[in-house]
Amino acid sequence: MTAAVDLAGLGFAEGAHLLVQRALAGLPPGGRVEVSGRDPALRVHLPAWARGQGHRIEWPSDLDTWVAVVVRGSATDDRWFGAERAGHAEPAGLADRPPASWGLGVRGALLEAGGPEPRFDLDERDLVWADLAPKLYAQAASKQWDPEAAVPWSAEFTLPPDVEAAVVQVMTYLVENEQAALIVPARFVGRIHPHFREVVQLLAVQMADEARHMSVFARRALLRGPEMGTSSAGGRSSLFTLVTESDFALASFLLSVLGEGTFVDLLAFLERTAPDPITRRICRLAGQDERRHVVFGMAHLVHQSTVDPGLKDRLRAAIHRRHDALVDTAGLNRDVFDALVVLAAGSWATDDIAAGYRRVQELQHTMDQGRQRRLVRLGFHQDEAAALSALHTKNFM
Amino acid sequence: MGAVAYDPKVVTIWEGFRGWLTDRGLDFDFVLYSHYERQVEDLVAGRIDAAWNSPLAWLRAQRLARVAGKEVRALAMRDTDRDLTSVVVVRADSPIERVADLAGRVVGTGALDSPQATLIPLGHLRAAGIEPSVRRFDVGVGLHGDHIGGERDAALALLAGEVDAACMIDANHLAFSKEGTFAPDATRILAQTAAYDHCNLTVVAGQADDAAAVLWSLLASMSYADPEVRPLLDLEGLTSWVRGRTTGYAALDAAVTATGFYDAAGRVTAAGYQP
Numbered sequence: 001m002t003a004a005v006d007l008a009g010l011g012f013a014e015g016a017h018l019l020v021q022r023a024l025a026g027l028p029p030g031g032r033v034e035v036s037g038r039d040p041a042l043r044v045h046l047p048a049w050a051r052g053q054g055h056r057i058e059w060p061s062d063l064d065t066w067v068a069v070v071v072r073g074s075a076t077d078d079r080w081f082g083a084e085r086a087g088h089a090e091p092a093g094l095a096d097r098p099p100a101s102w103g104l105g106v107r108g109a110l111l112e113a114g115g116p117e118p119r120f121d122l123d124e125r126d127l128v129w130a131d132l133a134p135k136l137y138a139q140a141a142s143k144q145w146d147p148e149a150a151v152p153w154s155a156e157f158t159l160p161p162d163v164e165a166a167v168v169q170v171m172t173y174l175v176e177n178e179q180a181a182l183i184v185p186a187r188f189v190g191r192i193h194p195h196f197r198e199v200v201q202l203l204a205v206q207m208a209d210e211a212r213h214m215s216v217f218a219r220r221a222l223l224r225g226p227e228m229g230t231s232s233a234g235g236r237s238s239l240f241t242l243v244t245e246s247d248f249a250l251a252s253f254l255l256s257v258l259g260e261g262t263f264v265d266l267l268a269f270l271e272r273t274a275p276d277p278i279t280r281r282i283c284r285l286a287g288q289d290e291r292r293h294v295v296f297g298m299a300h301l302v303h304q305s306t307v308d309p310g311l312k313d314r315l316r317a318a319i320h321r322r323h324d325a326l327v328d329t330a331g332l333n334r335d336v337f338d339a340l341v342v343l344a345a346g347s348w349a350t351d352d353i354a355a356g357y358r359r360v361q362e363l364q365h366t367m368d369q370g371r372q373r374r375l376v377r378l379g380f381h382q383d384e385a386a387a388l389s390a391l392h393t394k395n396f397m
Numbered sequence: 398m399g400a401v402a403y404d405p406k407v408v409t410i411w412e413g414f415r416g417w418l419t420d421r422g423l424d425f426d427f428v429l430y431s432h433y434e435r436q437v438e439d440l441v442a443g444r445i446d447a448a449w450n451s452p453l454a455w456l457r458a459q460r461l462a463r464v465a466g467k468e469v470r471a472l473a474m475r476d477t478d479r480d481l482t483s484v485v486v487v488r489a490d491s492p493i494e495r496v497a498d499l500a501g502r503v504v505g506t507g508a509l510d511s512p513q514a515t516l517i518p519l520g521h522l523r524a525a526g527i528e529p530s531v532r533r534f535d536v537g538v539g540l541h542g543d544h545i546g547g548e549r550d551a552a553l554a555l556l557a558g559e560v561d562a563a564c565m566i567d568a569n570h571l572a573f574s575k576e577g578t579f580a581p582d583a584t585r586i587l588a589q590t591a592a593y594d595h596c597n598l599t600v601v602a603g604q605a606d607d608a609a610a611v612l613w614s615l616l617a618s619m620s621y622a623d624p625e626v627r628p629l630l631d632l633e634g635l636t637s638w639v640r641g642r643t644t645g646y647a648a649l650d651a652a653v654t655a656t657g658f659y660d661a662a663g664r665v666t667a668a669g670y671q672p
Binding site: 011012013014040041043044045047048049051052053054057073074075077078079081082112113114115 | 476477479480481482484567568570571574575579581585586589620621622624625627628634636637
């Protein structure tokens with residue numbers, strides 16, 4: 001059987017090959033397509049194109065009009081010999097351990113055989129996945145906010161210089177911590193097998209969240225003056241132990257479940273006690289984002305704990321290890337603690353300072369309770385959860 | 398086997414083929430040459446057993462072998478080496494309507510040793526009784542036209558009005574059209590040569606015959622369906638190896654003789670040819 005395609009005036013410099021390919025597609029190797037057309041270069045271009053594709057050309061002499069016959073070669077089929085689908089397209093059909101050969105191929109796509117086999121070492125479903133990830137990503141993407149529009153930067157307020165200084169100190173601390181919270185997922189994103197792309201997407205949005213937090217906290221810090229506050233060696237040591245954790249589960253645990261979980265309480269506290277509308281607003285916005293980060297961290301660790309009985313031991317060991325590494329450091333920057341008390345006090349009256357101090361103590365208690373709740377959800381007994389929570393870094397994050 | 402290093406990809410291609418062939422038991426290695434003339438001399442002298450030859454190199458190998466009392470064979474060629482054509486192109490608005498109108502005009506060609514962009518198309522014009530003035534674009538002399546530069550320069554000179562016509566292989570005319578070097582309707586194909594063949598893998602009869610037989614059978618077994626060799630086949634521009642045939646070189650042979658490019662003994666006699 002011979003198919004036919006009339007290219008009319010269409011030339012090979014304008015996409016004529018698409019029509020020829022389409023006509024050939026339905027035929028087996030050896031199948032024939034009569035090609036006619038008016039483009040003056042067709043006689044030159046059609047054979048040159050066909051040759052490169054492994055097709056043959058015949059020139060029937062018994063036809064009046066200009067027609068060539070393209071005889072389909074096998075190269076097009078051969079290219080897809082041994083091709084395989086990179087699993088199922090939908091997350092419901094995720095592979096437990098996608099092969100390296102799927103590499104950068106999109107989940108569910110038909111992959112030509114050959115090509116690189118990049119090593120993504122986080123390639124086990126149980127290690128990285130949470131069924132909640134696609135939904136959380138969609139939610140995260142829809143909840144992105146524009147720092148320019150979402151924050152009342154030009155709101156008028158007046159603060160005494162020492163209260164402004166306390167705000168600047170807290171903001172300085174927040175920028176430092178958000179920076180670490182950005183770097184931690186960044187170190188894993190390139191190691192996760194792209195098969196689990198919703199997790200990669202989620203971490204990417206998480207990083208974008210942290211980038212936005214850094215920018216708004218820094219902008220607030222410098223709103224009324226050119227100087228940032230202080231950064232303690234102990235605080236930086238604490239953050240450094242987060243950044244150097246190379247195990248994905250342990251890093252999620254320390255960062256999201258314990259650190260960001262604690263931060264959610266801190267940001268809620270600041271939303272209530274900050275003395276100006278800008279600070280209150282950015283703490284509220286950042287707090288919403290951080291809650292999402294905690295939810296994902298919890299979701300994938302809860303799943304992992306159901307399939308990996310040894311996980312709890314490793315989590316426990318990670319807390320002890322971090323505590324031991326930080327035992328000789330000061331923990332929270334004293335300037336930050338004092339600034340929190342000043343903000344909670346709202347004035348320098350002795351009674352107010354005492355009340356502010358109490359409120360910061362209550363905050364620390366709230367943080368501790370939250371950590372314990374999450375540890376219990378991960379399968380720790382209440383007593384142990386209390387003991388482990390107490391070992392958490394004094395730097396909060 | 399000798400191969401000419403007309404492009405860095407030649408190393409990738411033959412390193413890849415070498416690994417594939419040696420994995421299958423053939424003791425195979427390759428030597429890179431900077432031009433075809435020395436490669437052909439070494440082939441006939443027995444310093445290499447096979448040569449991946451341009452069509453011009455094949456013709457010289459034939460002549461050299463004849464004098465040495467030997468016989469060369471075209472062992473294999475790419476499926477894409479068969480039935481190529483060259484074209485002579487003019488600007489669309491040129492008053493040149495027929496090949497005869499090229500008399501007294503300037504035709505841009507590729508390098509003086511390019512079969513497809515110089516020797517064969519000029520032979521085509523000569524057969525039509527036309528001896529135009531020729532402006533050569535000598536890029537990659539000694540590479541027998543493997544380097545696209547001369548053809549591209551001739552095409553650009555045509556567009557700039559520096560020459561009245563330009564010669565090139567059909568696939569490059571397609572490439573220049575697709576990439577936009579030739580705007581739609583900017584040029585017109587004035588003439589197209591008869592079909593000819595291009596490269597072949599040349600061996601000398603009686604020299605490493607057994608290895609040549611194994612080499613052929615392995616080349617013939619290379620499949621485009623094999624993901625290991627497919628990237629190499631793509632780079633080398635073929636979808637399968639086919640038996641070498643020698644019926645597609647007559648036009649070039651006639652042009653070589655007519656222009657005195659090589660003499661009957663295979664000596665290089667082309668004026669100004671310094672690979």
